[in-house]
Amino acid sequence: MSLFERWLSLWVALCIIAGVAFGHLLPGLFQAIGTAEVARVNLPVAVLIWLMIVPMLVKIDFAALGQVTKHWRGIGVTLFVNWAVKPFSMALLGWLFIGYLFRGLLPADQIDSYVAGLIILAAAPCTAMVFVWSNLTKGEPVFTLSQVALNDAIMIVAFAPIVAFLLGLSAITVPWDTLVLSVALYIVVPVIVSQILRRALLARSPAALDGFLKTVQPLSLIALLATLVLLFGFQGEQILAQPLVIALLAVPILIQVYFNAGLAYLLNRVAGEAHCVAGPSALIGASNFFELAVAAAISLFGFQSGAALATVVGVLIEVPVMLTVVFLVNRSKGWYEAGRAS
Numbered sequence: 001m002s003l004f005e006r007w008l009s010l011w012v013a014l015c016i017i018a019g020v021a022f023g024h025l026l027p028g029l030f031q032a033i034g035t036a037e038v039a040r041v042n043l044p045v046a047v048l049i050w051l052m053i054v055p056m057l058v059k060i061d062f063a064a065l066g067q068v069t070k071h072w073r074g075i076g077v078t079l080f081v082n083w084a085v086k087p088f089s090m091a092l093l094g095w096l097f098i099g100y101l102f103r104g105l106l107p108a109d110q111i112d113s114y115v116a117g118l119i120i121l122a123a124a125p126c127t128a129m130v131f132v133w134s135n136l137t138k139g140e141p142v143f144t145l146s147q148v149a150l151n152d153a154i155m156i157v158a159f160a161p162i163v164a165f166l167l168g169l170s171a172i173t174v175p176w177d178t179l180v181l182s183v184a185l186y187i188v189v190p191v192i193v194s195q196i197l198r199r200a201l202l203a204r205s206p207a208a209l210d211g212f213l214k215t216v217q218p219l220s221l222i223a224l225l226a227t228l229v230l231l232f233g234f235q236g237e238q239i240l241a242q243p244l245v246i247a248l249l250a251v252p253i254l255i256q257v258y259f260n261a262g263l264a265y266l267l268n269r270v271a272g273e274a275h276c277v278a279g280p281s282a283l284i285g286a287s288n289f290f291e292l293a294v295a296a297a298i299s300l301f302g303f304q305s306g307a308a309l310a311t312v313v314g315v316l317i318e319v320p321v322m323l324t325v326v327f328l329v330n331r332s333k334g335w336y337e338a339g340r341a342s
Contacts, residue, residue, distance in 0.1 A: 008221065008323065009323065009327075011225055012225065012228060012319065012320055012323060013320075015225045015226075015228040015229045015232070016228060016232050016320065018229055018232075019228060019229040019230065019231065019232025019233040019236065020232050020233070020236045020239055020240070021236070022229065022233045022236065023232060023233035023234065023235065023236020023237060023239075024236045024237060024240055026233075027236070027237060030230075030233040030234055030236070033230065033233075033234075034234045038181065039175070039177035039178045039181045039295075040175065040178045040294065040295040040298070041178060041181050041182055041185060042230075044230060045227060045230055045231070046185050046186070048223045048224075048226050048227045048230070049128045049129070049185075049186060049223070049227065050185075050190060051219055051220065051222075051223035052128075052129075052131070052132050052220045052223045052224055052227070053128050053131040053132065053186070053190055053220075054190050054193060054194050054197075055194075055213060055216040055217065055219065055220050056131045056132070056134075056135045056141065056220065057131065057141075057145070057190055057191055057194035057195075058194045058195075058197055058198045058201075058209070058212070058213065059141055059213060060141045060142060060145055060194070060195075060198075061142075061198075071140065071143045071146075071273065071274075071277050073268070073271040073272065073273050074143060074147075074268055074271075074273045074277035074278065074281045075143070075146070075147055075150065076271075077264055077267045077268050077271060077273070077281055077285075078147050078151075078264060078281045078284050078285055079150070079151075079154070080267070081260050081263055081264045081267070081281075081285035082125045082151060082284065082285055083125075083154065083158060083162075085260060085263065086122050086123075086125070086256070086260050086285065087119060087122045087123040087162050087163075087166060088166070089122070089256060089259060089260065090118050090119055090121070090122030090252065090256050091115075091118075091119050091122075091166045093118070093252035093255055093256055094114070094115040094118040094119060094252055095115055096252070097248070097251050097252045098111060098114045098115050098118070098248070098249070098252065099111055099112075099115055102248045102251075105244065105248060106245060106248060107245075107306070110305070110306030111306075112306075113301055113305050113306030113307045113310075114249060114306040114307065114309070114310045115310075116167055116297070116300070116301065116306075116307045116310075117293075117297045117301075117305075117306060117307030117308065117309065117310025117311045118249070118252060118253065118310050118314075119163060119166045119167060120163055120293050120296050120297050120300075120307065120311060121253070121288050121290070121293040121297075121310065121311045121314040122256060122288065123159055123162050123163050123166070123293075124155065124159060124288055124289035124290075124292045124293045124296075125151045125155065125284060125285075125287070125288070125289060126283075126284060126287035126288055126289050126290075127148055127151070127152060127182065127183070127186050127187060127289050128186035128187070128190075129287060129318070129319075129322070130144060130147075130148055130280065130283060130284050130287060131144060131145075131148075132220065132224060133280065133283040133287065133322055133325070133326055134279065134280035134283060135220070136323075136326045136330075137276075137279035137280065137283065137326055137329045137330055138276060138279070139276050139277070139279045139280035139283075140274070140276040140277050140280065143276075143277050143280060143281075144280045144284070145191075147280070147281070147284055148187065148284070149187065151284070152183050152187060155289070155292075159292070159296075163296070175292070175295040175296055178292055178295040178296075182289070182292060197212075224319065227319070228319050228320075231315055231316060231319070232316060235312055235315075235316060238309070238312070239316070242309075245309070246309075246313050246316070249309070249310050249313040250313055250316075250317055253313060253314055253317060253321075254317065254321060256286075257286045257287070257321050257322070257325065258286070258325070260285045260286045261282040261283065261285060261286035261325045261328075261329075262282070263285070264278075264281050264282040264284075264285035264286070265278055265279075265281070265282040265329065265332075265336070268281050268282070269336055269339060275333050275336050275337055278329075278336060279329045279330075282325065282329060283322065283325060283326070283329070286322070286325060287318060287322055288314055288318065290311065290314055290315040290318060293311040293314060294308065294311045294312060294315065296311075297310070297311045
């Protein structure tokens, strides 16, 4: 691990502080960057995510996709956590903390809206950023890609019914343009670009591929940190204006992340999956597709609603919290392998 990677938590903390400060001091600049979007997908953030995930996708040999069936237990665990546990556990946590324990500390007219935003956030499993988390845990890249692609396919048919059921609505407005564009931007196009690049490098020599990957590895982490600055800069004024509300909304999100990550990790251990599968499985099970969640909340409840704010809080804590999950997964590898079922 390089010196830069070893001190990643420090760089993350500094970027969060810088993002909030810049967002407060230069609101016009961040507002301009924030409005550079198509179908509520922010294009500067999309470019940074490309810089994060394309180098990781270049590592993947698509000829190995046929081998993913040997990780069927990991796929089953992740699907169970993502679709049978996560939305429902968040609904329970939302009503417990926001609807009951914290009720007297929050605006009374926004309670239901806050809970709705939390549910929308949990009903959309993460896509692009999972490649970053998987790479940091030395996860199996073919498993990660296959799991993300499968989640995207399920999300197209399951997101609306699950959210509608949990919110008690007869129908919801799914921002299909955001969903389709996000899948194309973060999965389809990067996969195509990365495989063209991989073949071109291998045509030269295996050493050319190794040299490229070694060169661009720091670029992925730099793009991750730049994304943090942008995300916190976009919401700098909100953080400073409503720190208590944001802190209270973060509580059920934090519990949900660690609960679902821990559940997926333990189930993989019991099932006998390798650590390189259990790591990304836990991370996929815990993280969220925040672009879709924010867009759906705005479509349903409006830009100034409590639901929109709740999904934005999910955006703000996504990266730093998932980095702590990465740390725990890496540090517990010895314990995991020692007790893994055969």
